[in-house]
Amino acid sequence: MICYRCSIKKQKMLKRYLIYMTIKIGMKIITQFGMHDDKSKNKAFDILQKDAKPYSHADNxxxxxxxxxSLGYHGxxxxxxxxxxxxxxxxxxxNPQPNxxxxxxxxxxxxxxxFATDYFETALRPLCNKKNKLKDLSLNALNLLVQKLNELENTKSTIRNLSDEMQNKFKDHSIDQQSQLISHINSKRQEFQTSFTKIKTLLEKSKQS
Structure with missing residues (x-):
């Protein structure tokens, strides 16, 4: 009876979480959050290009x-x-080369x-598509699924914390000069890379299990 109740509880918890993530993954946002300027064309999405078109372009x-x-649509x-x-x-x-x-x-x-592709599209979307089939899983399978999600969430939190740290330093003007910002980014590059690699490793393990 205890195992049955535990199984039902975990099914409900997972289903609520996956429904929430389904909404997140499917959201559509029109604004470009200040990264595009129609007049000056000098913001991040105006400068950076993908497939020979600026990120601000409708095709991108x-x-x-x-x-x-990647930031959970948190404005x-x-x-x-x-x-x-x-x-x-x-x-x-x-011009003439990327600086x-x-x-x-x-x-x-x-x-x-x-990261968004690996975490949300590759890892979570398949789970979200199966949210109505959780009742078919054994308690051991549910426990394993919860464990994998926890590992992914912990790694995502590490990435989010590193991002928040950088954003907070920028907002409180600790690194308000471009040169300071570049220096800080370079100092955190390895930590970000380690977390991104861990996400990929967890995904590979999930595919093999």
Whole structure:
């Protein structure tokens, strides 16, 4: 009886979580959170390009969506990230070759986009699609699923904390100069990379199990 109740409780908990994430994954946002300026064309989404078109272009709306999704569509966090990306976009250029500012801007955007794809699209979307089949899982299978989700969530939290730390330093003007921002990003690069790699490793383990 205890195992049965435990199983039902975990089924309900997982289903609520997966329904919530289904809503998150499917959200559509029109705003570009200050990363596009129709007149100046000098913001992050105006400078950075994907497939020979700026990120602000209508054809790249799915690329923008990945950035928003990486932060759980949390408006204030996306806006804060936008301030950082806009600062990096100052003097960023690809002519004649990508300079340091453009390269770092590109790496950050590609990093968070890949994270969104790995975490939300690859890991969570298949689970969300199976949310109505949780009752068919044994207690051991449910426990394993909860464990995997916890590992993914903990790694995601590490990435979020690193991002929040950078955003807070930028907002309180501890690193308000572009050179200071670049230096801070470089100092945290390995920590971000380690977390991104861990996400991929967890996904590979999930596929094998």
């Amino acid at each position: 709306k799915n690329e923008r969506r990945k950035i928003y999704l 204030p966090s996306i806006t804060s990230l936008g301030l950082i990306l806009n600062k990096l976009a100052e003097n960023a250029t690809t 340091q500012q453009y390269t770092i801007l590109k790496h950050i955007v590609e990093g968070v986009s890949n």
